[in-house]
Amino acid sequence: MCGYAYYNGNGGRRDSIRIPLDDRSIFFGDAVYDMMIGANGKIYQAEEHFERLLKSAGAIGLDHGFTVDKLISIAEECIKKSELQVYSVYVQLSRSSEGRVHSALGCVGANILICIEAAELPRKLCEVKLCTSEDKRYRLCNIKTVNLLPAVLYSTDAERCGYDETILHRDGYVTECAHSNVFIMHRGILYTHPLSELILPGITRRHLILSAKMLGIRVIEEPFSLPELYSADEVLITSTTKLIRVATEVDGISYKSEDREICSALFCELLRDMLP
Ligand code: PDD
16 A cells, blocks of 8 residues: 555545545644654654644644544554554644634634655765745744645745755744755854744754763753854754754765764664664
């Protein structure tokens, strides 16, 4: 089977699942989601991802009856039915099917959508080419909602120009990427934007910080500027599906430092921690 989907208790092949027009994810993007990977029946960092999902739901006042344990058990059932060995797990909670009324006051309950797709686990440190762009998103980037138009536009422009990801900056300081967090390594110190409403609290970001500390690398969670980005020894990006990737280029500037050994050590430590 090429993939499995589940919507409010009905599961089946991806192409067999129907979502009602009035699901508020359709008209308003009134929904939160999380994206995970797993293998052999397991979801890696399941608790952390589902806790973040429920935190996102809480942040938009979405009324749902789910607990982390309940969500894990539904998702694991879907994985079993998918018959896939290695997969991504997309879970979305939308705010009921009350249709196109802006105020959510009359909405009760949540719809749940789960998609299981074949995936590959990241097994080696990959190199990427990055570009930069002004961060024009709104200021609720810590909530993982399905309002992803900016990420779609940044990613389309990046791909059109031969780049793999876009580093975003606001008021001259780097925040994160279109769909990853970003770090710089300079003189043996790892820097990244602190947690705030300007970035998603990435699960891989958190684990990279822990891995760095395990390796004795100092981590500073402070905003860094565009000139600091350009003059860094290394630029690293993190996300669940790719773990860490290292930049060979940002806006045409090459990064060829001797620190790649540190990046490889970080990748190995992260792999050991996150995909045991
Ligand atoms: N994206 N920042 C943004 C804006 C993201 O969308 C993501 C993840 C991250 C990295 O977070 P994590 O390490 O928890 O995956 C940072 C996922 C992969 C997506 O939307 O598909």
